[in-house]
Amino acid sequence: MSFAPPVFALAPFALDWRRSRGRLFPEPASPTRGDFQRDRDRIIHSTAFRRLAHKTQVFVALEGDHFRTRLTHTMEVGQIARALARGLRLDEDLAETTALGHDLGHACFGHAGEEVLDECMAAFGGFDHNAQTLRIVTKLERRYAEWDGLNLCAETLEGLVKHNGPLLRPDGGPTSRYERSGISAYIMEFNGVVDLRLEEFASAEAQCAALADDIAYNAHDIDDGLRAGLFAPDDLREVPFTAALLDEIAARYPGLERSRLIHELTRRVITHLVEDVFAESAARLARLQPDSPAAIAGAGAPVIAFSAAKWRDLQILREFLFTRMYRHSAVLPVWKKAQRIVRGLFAHFLARPEDMSEPWAGQAQARDEAGRARVVADYIAGMTDVYAAGQARRFLGETA
Template identity: 55%
Template sequence: MSVGMAAPRAKYACDPDRSRGRLFAEPPSKTRSPFRRDCDRVIHSTAFRRLKHKTQVFIFHEGDHYRTRLTHSLEVAQIARALARQLGLDEDLTETLALAHDLGHPPFGHAGERALDACLKDCGGFDHNAQTLRVVTSLEHRYPEFGGLNLTWESLEGIVKHNGPLTEHSGAPIARYLEGGVPVGIADYNAIHDLELWSYASLEAQVAAFADDIAYDAHDIDDGLRAGLFVVDDLKEMPLTSEIIGDIDRHYPGLDEVRRGAELVRELISHFISAVFSEASNRLAAAKPQSAHDVRRHHAPLIAFPADVAGEEAAIKAFLYRRMYRHPRVMEIMGDAEQVVRNLFERYRQSPGDLPAEWIEGTERETEGARSRRIGNFIAGMTDRFALIEHQRLFDSTPDLR
């Protein structure tokens, strides 16, 4: 089958007609599948709109053309749906997971996450996947009969497990959770609504995770070029990008730098999508799953890069880490951004009355840990812009993050 063609629904895809349902039972929609309904709920959520002013790498007033969490999520959804279509998966569920995956990120990108994790270290720390789960299960206030969005079981498990199982079947944490344990927000929710943390997620969730990596790599290259942190020819130090640049220069001699960079990004995305499709096809042919149930209980992920492409992708991440994420200009801004988050957290902790009225109610009856988590939830929901405005309101001096 051609990579560009849509495959018929595969037997190992999630079937919306066989969804495990929602924590709070609702009448089915007359016009939408359960997964389409989930996707629409994510799109209409307040948390999704806030992504417009949440940072990827650069803070919001660096320029109008850099990625935000919102534009990144849309790009992830496009890549994820392309892969889901080729593999015969449910596109609505795939899109839901692609659009929802960053809902829990705080302001100022990973700098904000590091700061909140330190502030909340005595009550479980901060994990953006756990925060996304909080958003869609309790923090969104849009429906009269329940908190959150009341998404299907399949959407919730995909949010939590898109990077793989969190525990052994016994419940013992594994992988990145081995040292610190399963994040509090996930463990608490799982106690009332079992997401089977020991199993793999659906193929739709696995596809969304790889689409996230592809989008990050390609589009951070684009943003780094726009910001002047490196030039196209600097990327020749990696064999893959060197080969792509060489092909571009042969086909389009004399092409200007902007179009040269854009063509590189386009070819890189195509290369990675084709590689994931090829490897997934091989793994699925070998494993022969007959249902989404078989996918979850397989001993390994079924969506992956081939080994050589995994090496190529790791080289790009290493380049971006060195030349972009750890660039002195970016590091200085992110250091100041971390301080903004720490200042806000401590101010609200010392003076809860500085919180908005709807966030103050009930604080006097809470334990210190519960109050800290409430403050963390409030800060995590902030946009970059609002965090700076709040800091200016509460402090005499606010860093100029540019």
């Protein structure tokens, strides 16, 4: 009996694994899985993916074990990305693969850790989590006998690097997002090996993953913030679209207990945002009438997007969350401690690379200062929150 991966009726502008640009190291085709499905499976089985279970999303060491980690967030992004792709007749495996890999490069302690690593690496090219993701899937994962990295398809690599938009303008200069920091040297170096088409927009599938990330973290930061008691449901009436959803819940379920109200609000936020993306994306695609993935890449603007009105709503929500959650008095002390740990570990290992575990210690000791700093950044970025805290106790005297 022979097997073949199933083929579904895709939109003409969807990417098709059967016409993939391939892998850096050619491999025989699988008789049971498409190439994008294999990429997804490789990410799921990677060491970096498992570590997401013990990396912070927003909270660091707050009481309770029901808050999002990078792993639970990533799984939620994957589910939403797949739903968006299915509704738009895109390749669901590629959308999910990009979603599952999009946070692999985040450092320990969430954005607190990334900010400090970028500061510590300022003289050595900086630190960017999308560039770190590329380093992980092309270099730092050492699992296979024949190559470093995961040997992912070119389309997957493109999506991981530029799901938030092009990195280069048509004239070759950096886009506004990278004007101040510049584009990672590793991305530019790897682009010379595999053309990532940095001046083009990512595939529609990768754009689904980017929007799914926005939807997931906004909805679930509301959920975590409410469950942590950082703000109350009625506080969200400051945000017009969540106020409307609260009114809808109150009208249908008067006197609903708090835990159920929080869930009803969270699920409605997700549904509300997903439906907006479907409507806006369908309108953009109808205007563009793309007949190929190349038409998406050269469209000059994203085709998967929020409406302008919903984007304004989200800006108001983000301002609310920034004030009431990310800079809450209960979060700031652990945020600052996390930054102190990362800063201290970087300085310590840069001065004493022999204190890192192997193979990191040997790699660092064999390089100049810039090369050593990059190895230290790779080492710290790969740490889970728990491991980083343990290293801080061992080498810095930091107490829990």
